[in-house]
Amino acid sequence: MTDSQGSTRSRTAGAKRQRLMRAAAEVVHRQGAERTTIADIARVADVPVGNVYYYFKTKDELVAAALSEHARQLELLTDHLDRLPDSRERLKGLIEAWVGQRDLAARYGCPTGTLAVELDKRDEGGLDVEAGRVIRLLLTWVEHQFRELGQPEPDGLALTLVSAYQGMSLMANALRDPAVMDREGARLLAWLDSLEAA
Amino acid sequence: MTDSQGSTRSRTAGAKRQRLMRAAAEVVHRQGAERTTIADIARVADVPVGNVYYYFKTKDELVAAALSEHARQLELLTDHLDRLPDSRERLKGLIEAWVGQRDLAARYGCPTGTLAVELDKRDEGGLDVEAGRVIRLLLTWVEHQFRELGQPEPDGLALTLVSAYQGMSLMANALRDPAVMDREGARLLAWLDSLEAA
């Protein structure tokens, strides 16, 4: 009965909204927020342009949605890692996940990092703050692991680790070389191993 | 005192071109390439919009000019550092220069790094390659210092150092916190000190 016309419709309400969020996350990662048009996102989400505005009142809301989609992905990852019994292993799992994305990173950089770079150049809208929030999410989780490991200054270590990730993603991207992810990833893993146990 | 009417006229030929390059570098750093209009740059350089095209045929050429202006700044810095007798001191001088820019970094990130991020999301124009070239310039200089220090794998060390710089700039920017530059800068200095002499 529902979806009798098939094609673009989906079963549950909100499915369209989700398609739009995912499309926004993907396209904005690839093209950047500024070069992405509403029409681009609508096309990928298979939603008519005019209809987008029922789910997101402005383009900025769509970019915010892209950000929270990335936050969601991050949570999926950390939730998964949280099942590991050892904090050190969790951190190593995180790094391995990063390295696993090396081709994407070499082509488009870290989704959240590059978006933060772009949004930080705006004055209005507060989207820059939103981007910072997502990065802080990661920072907090990492800090938590270092604390569990009994490390002194877990916040400083967390900052170092996340900075390293952002740095290596940016370099891999700028040099268009995925090997950067491998080399720096390996270095980070060795560094983690070298840390004293509590 | 001279130039009392103050506006568009300047003493030497080519001065306008230079004003435009500097304005482009500055405005693009602050606003990003995409959000910067030719009119923005023209205003800062105090040049009529139509006249900009006498010096730069397209907007892309202006962005390229901004990039090479950053490359020039980098060369000024490394030329200066090259006067120091010790390679380790040169590298420490570099880091101190980075930290010295902490407020700018916290507000707008590393000029070259953020520009690379933005340009890498384009397919056409080859400006992304240009951005990579500037970063490679830095990489090469740093590698040279590590080699002089007699370090094994100077290229890997250079990559680590420059990545760290890009990472900390991005994090300072995303968190809007200049202290990031201080903390990570100090860590890098300590790391340099810890390296064995040849």
Place this chain on the structure above:
Amino acid sequence: MTDSQGSTRSRTAGAKRQRLMRAAAEVVHRQGAERTTIADIARVADVPVGNVYYYFKTKDELVAAALSEHARQLELLTDHLDRLPDSRERLKGLIEAWVGQRDLAARYGCPTGTLAVELDKRDEGGLDVEAGRVIRLLLTWVEHQFRELGQPEPDGLALTLVSAYQGMSLMANALRDPAVMDREGARLLAWLDSLEAA
């Protein structure tokens, strides 16, 4: 009575597109492609400038549309003439149609011919080829009539006839004298009559 507000709204969908095509054909004929602005066409079609791009992505597409509008007019004419039983009469009908347009020809020349002249001075876009195609349409129809008449070398005769039309239109236009169309038209009619029956 309906459409009392009278301006941009129309009954059927696609009506606007058609209005734009016709306006393009008319204005381009009068002003030439180069001197015609999108705004000119938009004004005549009573469509807001920005909206034109919903129907035609570039100005070149609008010029192509003007060309195909002329092709359509030509087909209407030949379809009409095809109802005549005798090929010779069809050709004479064609010439009479040309002469019937003498005032328009004296003022602006043959729509397709003048457009071809203008477009052939371009290198890019391939619109010149498009213009050639429309002229070939006419050539082919005329050739078909000569063949039915049992004439030897119907292609050569067709070329002569269409060339004569283009020549007389150009001369009428350059001299601003519609009488040119009458005189040369009469000559062509006499020539047709003088051709041997098969």
Place this chain on the structure above:
Amino acid sequence: MTDSQGSTRSRTAGAKRQRLMRAAAEVVHRQGAERTTIADIARVADVPVGNVYYYFKTKDELVAAALSEHARQLELLTDHLDRLPDSRERLKGLIEAWVGQRDLAARYGCPTGTLAVELDKRDEGGLDVEAGRVIRLLLTWVEHQFRELGQPEPDGLALTLVSAYQGMSLMANALRDPAVMDREGARLLAWLDSLEAA
């Protein structure tokens, strides 16, 4: 003494003016008046842009100069043909000259004809009248030959011949086929031969 700085200067005053006229004629023929910029002409004439305005106050004056350059070329040709003793031979010589230009015609059409087509689409400036004048020059010369041949209605014959030339040039151009010039040229020669002597 004069021309001590060499390079772009030329011996006689007015040489620059001549270079500009020739360049205008050539470039306008190739690109059309509208697509030709002052800078294009200046480049071909090897004259600095700013200097053009000492010789021609507006772009329209340059186009007029292009026209009169074509008129001059025409006069050179007819002066040359006038040396032939027989009028019929003079007309045949004219046609042969046309056919001799077949490749240029196939690429860019008749210089005067195509310019007339373009200029006739303007309202202001009176350049259209100027173009008509050049064509009338040719018409008058041809008519004179037919009159000398003792033909009745020499003006009508002249119109027919010049129309034929414009038509075949336009068709050769539109079809991008120089062979059109050969075929129609041969037809015109045969036609001339078929005319009764007085």
Place this chain on the structure above:
DNA sequence: TATGAATGAGTTTTCATTCAT
């Protein structure tokens, strides 16, 4: 809600023409 179409403000780019030297 759904949808194609409409709107208008903004941006890059081009060029004839003018100006200062």
Place this chain on the structure above:
DNA sequence: CATGAATGAAAACTCATTCAT
């Protein structure tokens, strides 16, 4: 006269957003 540079008025094109069904 000569010349590089300046100027400003178009013009094409883009797109977020809104509107009429």
